[in-house]
Amino acid sequence: MVDERSEAKGPVTKLVPEGDERERLVCTDCGFINYINPKIVVGAVATWEDRFLLCKRAIPPRLGYWTLPAGFMEEGESTQDGAAREAWEEARARIEIGPLLGVYNIPRISQVQMIYRARLLSDEISAGPESEDVGLFTWDEIPWDEIAFPTVHWAFAHYRETLGQGEFAPRSEMPMGV
Amino acid sequence: MVDERSEAKGPVTKLVPEGDERERLVCTDCGFINYINPKIVVGAVATWEDRFLLCKRAIPPRLGYWTLPAGFMEEGESTQDGAAREAWEEARARIEIGPLLGVYNIPRISQVQMIYRARLLSDEISAGPESEDVGLFTWDEIPWDEIAFPTVHWAFAHYRETLGQGEFAPRSEMPMGV
Ligand SMILES: [Zn+2]
Ligand SMILES: [Zn+2]
Known part of the structure; x- marks a missing residue:
């Protein structure tokens, strides 16, 4: 079974980046961290x-x-x-x-x-x-x-x-x- | 001569995305558009x-x-x-x-x-x-x-x-x- 979400591109993976305290959306291709601001x-x-x-x-x-x-x-x-x-x-x-x-x-x-x-x-x-x-x-x-x-x-x-x-x-x- | 900027990862390329009117930072690896909000x-x-x-x-x-x-x-x-x-x-x-x-x-x-x-x-x-x-x-x-x-x-x-x-x-x- 293919998880379609794994094919999504861009910062779509939830991780707690090093030195951070909160989960953020990260791109596993390029490492970009998407800080979602209000x-x-x-x-x-x-x-x-x-x-x-x-x-x-x-x-x-x-x-x-x-x-x-x-x-x-x-x-x-x-x-x-x-x-x-x-x-x-x-x-x-x-x-x-x-x-x-x-x-x-x-x-x-x-x-x-x-x-x-x-x-x-x-x-x-x-x-x-x-x-x-x-x-x-x-x-x-x-x-x-x-x-x-x-x-x-x-x-x-x-x-x-x-x-x-x-x-x-x-x-x-x-x-x-x- | 190597342009070091081309090695930077994430949304670092300035482009006007289709259907938009303003330049945005885009990732050329994964296509993610980084809308920079105030x-x-x-x-x-x-x-x-x-x-x-x-x-x-x-x-x-x-x-x-x-x-x-x-x-x-x-x-x-x-x-x-x-x-x-x-x-x-x-x-x-x-x-x-x-x-x-x-x-x-x-x-x-x-x-x-x-x-x-x-x-x-x-x-x-x-x-x-x-x-x-x-x-x-x-x-x-x-x-x-x-x-x-x-x-x-x-x-x-x-x-x-x-x-x-x-x-x-x-x-x-x-x-x-x-
Ligand atoms: Zn990416
Ligand atoms: Zn990217």
Whole structure:
């Protein structure tokens, strides 16, 4: 019986490297150690007057559901620059980043999401390659039953909660299911 | 003439992978693509009464200089858990994590540092393997001329600035040289 996993290439073998205390994924071909670091997701609750920017996902997971413009932070940028870049990539929206709204830890998938409040600089938006559609919705128009991720619900709740507050502490993750 | 770089193993070759827009480090042996993500450093300004916890570094960089307990966030933990773990690893200190004091972006080295305010649960501390010494210093006793990193200066400044404030927005990186 052939173990198909043994044919996988790259750092797919679990080992505790010398001098380390934790199991890491190592490549038995070339010896490369893949330290898996938590990943930072940056995004924004971006508004134009009383309307909120949402993107309908053109890619899995949660294809066809609505989400905030957000994605993995890239090398060499700040969290704010990353959040603005994602709004451009996913919704062709130019935004001005405001205060840090939430820091959502999701240890199960080793993610830290950093969501900012932001203002659209114009209401000219259009779907980027990862979006099927984009839209500006009033609070009551938000497609609440077609939201892609719990973090989007959290960010909207925290947006409301901190609205009108000058300085506030960023909010944290909520129990799953909220 | 032999190009020594061609003998290096692992993902050391710069290429734009198919379907990507950016250069990544790729392993030409096994095809593994090393997406370099920004790394999260978690740490704390931890106090016992009017004294601050500092660790004298036993490892490079900045060996022999004093720093806050801080280090790379690990898989499967929250930012708060990571900051508490680092205080234990570096100073055998048990701490209770408070509000987020600063989010310091350092794009040049693709780091996001998240520094919390924290309280020591006892003044029993001792040097962990990466520390040559640990200490509890009053503000005036802090070895200001022997501080390892600019971020330590920023965190102390922001600690002072936000002291006594109930709810506050986390502070940001400062121009280098401050
Ligand atoms: Zn390999
Ligand atoms: Zn390889």
